[in-house]
Amino acid sequence: MTLETEYGVPAVAVHADAFARLVASVARVNGMPGARRAFVPTPVLNRTPDELRAYIEGDDPVRGRPFMAEVVDALTKPVPPEELRGVGLDRSTPRHVEAEPGADMQRLFRERGWTDMLPVVLPTEERVAAMLEGTSHDRDEIVGSLRPTNFREPWSFTVEKVAVNAVMAGAEPRYLPVILALAASGFTARNSSTSSIGTMVVVNGPIREEIGMNAGIGALGPYNHANATIGRAYGLLSQNLQGGSVPGETFMGSQGNPYAYSCVTFAEHEEASPWAPYHTLHGFSPEESAATVFAVWGNVWTEGLRESWREKIQAMIGGLEPFLGTTLVLDPIVARELVSRGIPDQEALIAWIHEHVRVPAGRYWDTYCARNFIREDAELGIEPFASYATAEPDAAIPLFEPHRIHVVVAGGSTTGQWSAFSGAPLDPRFRLDPSLSPTVSIDRWR
Amino acid sequence: MDTTVLSPVGFPPAVTARGIAPQLDGLDGRHLFLVDVGFENSGPFMQQLQGWLAEHEPGTRTTVVKWRNQHVPDPELCERIRAEGDAAILGVGL
Numbered sequence: 314m315t316l317e318t319e320y321g322v323p324a325v326a327v328h329a330d331a332f333a334r335l336v337a338s339v340a341r342v343n344g345m346p347g348a349r350r351a352f353v354p355t356p357v358l359n360r361t362p363d364e365l366r367a368y369i370e371g372d373d374p375v376r377g378r379p380f381m382a383e384v385v386d387a388l389t390k391p392v393p394p395e396e397l398r399g400v401g402l403d404r405s406t407p408r409h410v411e412a413e414p415g416a417d418m419q420r421l422f423r424e425r426g427w428t429d430m431l432p433v434v435l436p437t438e439e440r441v442a443a444m445l446e447g448t449s450h451d452r453d454e455i456v457g458s459l460r461p462t463n464f465r466e467p468w469s470f471t472v473e474k475v476a477v478n479a480v481m482a483g484a485e486p487r488y489l490p491v492i493l494a495l496a497a498s499g500f501t502a503r504n505s506s507t508s509s510i511g512t513m514v515v516v517n518g519p520i521r522e523e524i525g526m527n528a529g530i531g532a533l534g535p536y537n538h539a540n541a542t543i544g545r546a547y548g549l550l551s552q553n554l555q556g557g558s559v560p561g562e563t564f565m566g567s568q569g570n571p572y573a574y575s576c577v578t579f580a581e582h583e584e585a586s587p588w589a590p591y592h593t594l595h596g597f598s599p600e601e602s603a604a605t606v607f608a609v610w611g612n613v614w615t616e617g618l619r620e621s622w623r624e625k626i627q628a629m630i631g632g633l634e635p636f637l638g639t640t641l642v643l644d645p646i647v648a649r650e651l652v653s654r655g656i657p658d659q660e661a662l663i664a665w666i667h668e669h670v671r672v673p674a675g676r677y678w679d680t681y682c683a684r685n686f687i688r689e690d691a692e693l694g695i696e697p698f699a700s701y702a703t704a705e706p707d708a709a710i711p712l713f714e715p716h717r718i719h720v721v722v723a724g725g726s727t728t729g730q731w732s733a734f735s736g737a738p739l740d741p742r743f744r745l746d747p748s749l750s751p752t753v754s755i756d757r758w759r
Numbered sequence: 760m761d762t763t764v765l766s767p768v769g770f771p772p773a774v775t776a777r778g779i780a781p782q783l784d785g786l787d788g789r790h791l792f793l794v795d796v797g798f799e800n801s802g803p804f805m806q807q808l809q810g811w812l813a814e815h816e817p818g819t820r821t822t823v824v825k826w827r828n829q830h831v832p833d834p835e836l837c838e839r840i841r842a843e844g845d846a847a848i849l850g851v852g853l
Contacts, residue, residue, distance in 0.1 A: 314777070315832040316849070320841040323780040327804075327850030336852075344777040357800045357851045365800070366807045381811065388846050389783050399776030406768045418764060427767050436765045459769070463830055468769035477765045554769035684799045689828055742830055 314343055324349060325387045330374040331355040334561045335505075342466055347396030349387040351380060358681075422481075426559055429548060429574060433481040444476040447489030448758055452476070457497040459555035460745060461505035461563045467745060470496070470554040478553055482546035487524050488539055491516060491604055493758035495547045499745035500606040502551040502576050503558035507565045508681075511572030513609045513640070513734065514544060514579075515721050517592035518602030520755050521580040528582035530725030533642070535575070544578030572609060579723055585645035586722035587652050588659050595752040602755040607640050607719070609736030617729035618650045623669065629733045630670045631712060636682035638717030638737025639666075644724030647731045659720040667715045675706030686740070787818035789845040794836070797829030801851045808848065 316324040328336050330352040340348040352375040353368040360368070373380045412421055418435050422428050434440065445452050450472045458467035475496045479489055495502075495514065502512040516526055527537035535541055552558035583590045583599075592603040613629050630639050641662070643651075656662045677683055678701075691702035701710050719737050724730055738751035783789060791812065793805040805823045812821050822844070827833045840847050 316837055316840060316847055317779045318777045320837045321780050322837075322841055322844065322847055323782060324847040324849055326852055327848060328852040332852065342771075342774055344774045345779055347779055349779065353804075353851065357798070357804060360800060362803055362807055365804045366811070368804075369807055369811050381815070384848060385786060385816075389785055392779060392782050397778045397781065399778040400774075401776035402774035404771040404774065406770060407766055410764050410766050422767075436767065438763060438765065441765050466772050468771050470769040473765070474767070474769055477767045481767060549767070553767040556769065556771055681799065685797070685829070689797065693827075742828075 314340075314345060314348055317348070318345070323388050325384050326350045327384075328352050329355040329357055332565065333375045335563070335565060338562050339464060341400075341402075344399045344401055345396070346400050347392070351383040351387060352376070353380060426557055427549075427553055428481070429545065431574075433549070434483050436477040436480040440480045441473065441476050444480050444484070444486050444489060445473065447476075447486030448472065448493060450493070450758065456493060457499055458745065459496075459499065459501045459551060461501055461503060461555050461558060463743060465505070465556070465563070468554060468556045470550075474554055475550055478550035479542075479546045482542045482549050483538075484542040484546045485524075485538070488543050488546075490602075490755050490758040491520060491524070491539075491543050492546045492550070494604050494753045494755045495543075495606065496550050496554065497758070498604075498606055498751065498753045499749045500608075500739060500751060501555055502547045502606075503555065503564065503573065504608070505558070505563055505565050507567055508610065509566030509568050509570040510739075511570035511577070511609045511611075511736070512547065513572065513577040513607040513736070514547060515591060515605045515607070515723075516543075516578070516580045516602070516755070517583065517590045517605070518597070518755065519600065520602035521583075526580035528580035528723050529585075530727060532579040532582070532723045532725070533577055540578050540580070541575060544576035545574070547576045547578070548573055570610070577609070581721055582645055582723050585726060587645075587649050588720075588722060591719075591721050592752055594659065596750070597752065597754070603752050604755055605752040606738065607734070607736055607751070608637075608739040609640065609734045610634075610637065612642075612732040612734040614730065614732050616731075618647060618654065622654070626666065626733075627670050630666060631672055633712070633733070633735045634680055634682045635672075635677055635712055636680075636686050636717075636740070637735055638713055638719070640719040640721065640734040640737050641731060642721050642723055642734065643731040644726060644729055645722055646724075646726050646729040648722050650729065662720055663715050663718045666718050667711050667713060670712050671709035672712050673706060674701060674704035674708045674710050677701065677710055677712070686742075783846055786816050790820045790822070790843060792840045792844045792847040793821055793823045794840075794847055794849040795823065795825040796849055796852060797826050798851060804851050805848075 452473035460467040504510040557563040691698040741747040
């Protein structure tokens with residue numbers, strides 16, 4: 314689109330056909346519904362040169378005409394005047410839900426894509442007013458903006474809009490500062506990525522006790538009202554305040570992610586941890602309350618540190634995708650065991666993983682993430698990736714750089730459970746604004 | 760049934776009309792830039808496209824180039840295409 318609008322060059326964008334609805338939607342909200350486009354079958358990934366040639370010589374699966382005829386026509390056929398001008402839209406949204414008297418509002422909310430398909434608490438004026446008692450901020454204050462992916466337009470929202478979604482999730486007013494902080498973070502919990510990004514939220518500081526969050530037994534499970542509804546509110550507000558999370562249009566995750574129901578929201582067990590609270594490593598003091606947003610895809614689990622713990626860590630983390638990073642969630646028992654085995658703090662554990670969890674360069678580069686994201690950095694000469702790109706295929710290179718390895722302590726010490734999540738705070742290139750920090754102040758929203 | 764509930768939807772920005780560039784009167788004698796936007800296998804796709812155009816549109820000159828970063832437009836490359844080219848085919852987008 315940039316070539317057309319800013320440089321005046323006619324340009325055809327070729328897409329895989331699975332993205333046809335998304336492409337039409339993006340063209341419409343960019344004011345150029347007639348943007349030139351053509352489609353080939355999905356997938357393009359892993360097709361041989363002969364198979365790609367067959368795509369080119371075959372039909373556009375969306376339009377049902379020869380692909381190259383679509384391309385040539387797009388560049389040479391006369392363009393209707395309205396497409397030369399583009400099409401603008403006024404998309405103002407009403408404050409109240411417009412519905413027929415007696416309408417089934419639960420069904421209406423579900424059918425408009427405003428829920429997670431589970432029943433919601435209807436956000437009446439009274440309930441929203443009660444929720445707003447949870448913050449000193451004015452209901453009309455702009456909180457921030459969100460979008461499902463980098464190439465879509467950000468939508469903005471107010472404190473009241475966040476409160477509406479908090480009511481729907483069943484949250485209590487005293488949770489609202491945490492929910493506002495997550496909304497203001499700029500990180501959506503309903504990312505459109507084909508990789509089905511999930512979200513995890515870790516809360517630190519005094520707010521944990523004040524609102525009764527769980528950092529102990531079952532912290533990551535459905536056993537605490539604050540944990541459960543703050544996470545659900547974050548998911549609902551993300552999809553509703555960013556303009557939707559509709560499969561095929563504003564959500565393209567191939568399999569989806571079960572973490573999206575709860576956004577895996579829990580408190581760090583600071584009191585039981587031998588280490589400094591997570592947020593104090595990211596710009597906050599222990600007396601401040603903060604929430605951190607992690608982008609996670611899945612996790613692997615084990616119990617305790619056995620004699621072969623080093624090999625176990627290497628195996629568990631060594632199979633994860635490069636670039637995404639990893640976040641270890643350790644029961645306090647495990648953190649203390651690590652201390653007793655010569656790992657004095659998180660920084661030491663991170664340094665150990667960076668140094669000792671290595672994979673052959675050939676396997677590193679034979680991954681989607683390395684080929685699509687790290688390769689860009691290598692081609693720009695950014696180290697250490699430029700050196701990794703020239704390493705021999707069997708050379709052992711670090712799977713993760715230190716800043717992509719994170720450690721959190723949570724659990725009730727019933728056993729030495731620990732998990733390695735695939736994922737970490739989202740890479741800056743995918744953030745709404747690269748300067749945004751994934752660790753955000755909760756106190757600002759009290 | 761209560762129908763006076765608040766909408767949970769955010770505020771979308773207004774959509775500003777943006778027109779597309781005028782069409783070419785044909786491909787013969789034109790210079791097409793084939794832009795690999797950086798997604799995996801986009802480069803091989805553009806090479807195959809270049810081969811097809813060489814066979815079927817021999818009067819059309821083609822140059823395969825690569826977008827520097829798949830997430831943001833590449834201003835230097837856009838300037839080059841405007842200066843040296845007549846049109847572009849970009850892909851393969853997700």
